Amino acid sequence: MIIEIGDKLVSTELFEKEFVCNLKACKGVCCVEGDDGAPLTMDEVDLIEDHIDDIKPYMTPEGIAQIEKSGVFYMDQDNEPVTSLNKGRECSFVTKNEEGIYMCTIEQAYREGNINFNKPISCHLYPIRVKKYRTFESLNYDKWPICDDACTLGEQLKVKVYQFLKEPLIRAYGESFYAELEKVDEELQKAK
Numbered sequence: 001m002i003i004e005i006g007d008k009l010v011s012t013e014l015f016e017k018e019f020v021c022n023l024k025a026c027k028g029v030c031c032v033e034g035d036d037g038a039p040l041t042m043d044e045v046d047l048i049e050d051h052i053d054d055i056k057p058y059m060t061p062e063g064i065a066q067i068e069k070s071g072v073f074y075m076d077q078d079n080e081p082v083t084s085l086n087k088g089r090e091c092s093f094v095t096k097n098e099e100g101i102y103m104c105t106i107e108q109a110y111r112e113g114n115i116n117f118n119k120p121i122s123c124h125l126y127p128i129r130v131k132k133y134r135t136f137e138s139l140n141y142d143k144w145p146i147c148d149d150a151c152t153l154g155e156q157l158k159v160k161v162y163q164f165l166k167e168p169l170i171r172a173y174g175e176s177f178y179a180e181l182e183k184v185d186e187e188l189q190k191a192k
Contacts, residue, residue, distance in 0.1 A: 010138075011140045055114075059093065072092070
């Protein structure tokens with residue numbers, strides 16, 4: 001089912017499914033698996049290009065070599081910008097921490113105060129995938145087997161997808177949109 005909130009069409013799966021990232025279990029493999037790089041907006045491309053010297057200290061030599069060769073992004077099969085990939089596989093902006101967990105170097109630079117923007121919103125919002133149309137956007141839950149442990153942890157902790165993604169949802173759409181999601185959730189609970 002779909003709920004309309006302003007110019008957004010929101011899948012009810014965001015209220016029905018439970019999800020909490022479990023990096024100890026999955027090791028952040030979403031940064032290295034998949035068919036393309038992470039979706040970017042052109043504003044994000046500009047920000048990354050403008051601040052690449054602040055991000056490079058967190059990157060792997062392979063990632064730096066890739067972006068110096070090909071740039072920070074490429075256009076995917078839908079002609080949309082996505083992050084560059086190392087050898088067509090892992091995101092050029094990924095590194096591994098001492099626990100063997102893949103981490104975003106853009107996010108690391110942000111958390112340490114070296115840049116003023118976080119990782120791409122498409123990554124921050126995952127497992128929500130946003131599709132933009134001319135007059136509206138759709139927000140859908142993306143089920144991916146590598147996130148099964150996140151679903152299990154979400155069920156154990158009783159955290160719904162939209163609740164887990166409060167920070168990125170507010171980042172993307174504002175406090176009032178998130179408040180609307182909470183109202184919709186209350187109404188859906190009453191209707192059960």
